[in-house]
Amino acid sequence: MQPALEPLDTAVLQLIAEEPRAGVREYARRLGVARATVQARVDKLQRLGVLISWRPQFDPAAMGYAGLAYVRLQLAQGKLEQTLAGLSRIPEVIEANAVAGDADLLCRVVAKDNAGLEDVLQQIIAVDGVERTSTEVVLSRRLMPRISPLIRKMHDELRG
DSSP: OOOOOOHHHHHHHHHHHHOTTSOHHHHHHHHTSOHHHHHHHHHHHHHTTSSOOOOOOOOGGGGTOOEEEEEEEEEOTTOHHHHHHHHTTOTTEEEEEEOSSSOSEEEEEEESSHHHHHHHHHHHHTSTTEEEEEEEEOSOOSSOOOOHHHHHHHHHHHHO
16 A cells, blocks of 8 residues: 655655755755644654664675675475574674565675675575575675665656
């Protein structure tokens, strides 16, 4: 179900996406509306589950984890939760998504180097419930995770 968003909601989202530290008062100034209006929209966006976090983003590569790979996992039947519990104990597994297709899970994994990646893969293979893996090593990131273009599209569609 799509939440009932209005152009002001998407305008607020765009500002938050572009400058999350600017604050409600600055957003209100830029949009030419009252601070309370922007705060009400932020509250609405959180209540609807559109705005789910104010957490900062980190670049693992800048923290010494330059290796990035996607690992597809095929799991034993009925072992999803047990496998996820095991994967959550491996710090280098930074994301896991249930997927449809040849694999059951798609994990994003970081490592300091190729030797570190091999070690992480061995830890993943040892997790109870993992039957088979397939790994795609990222050579370079060409498009970083982003949300602003989607918000702009939604804003334009709402404005007609």
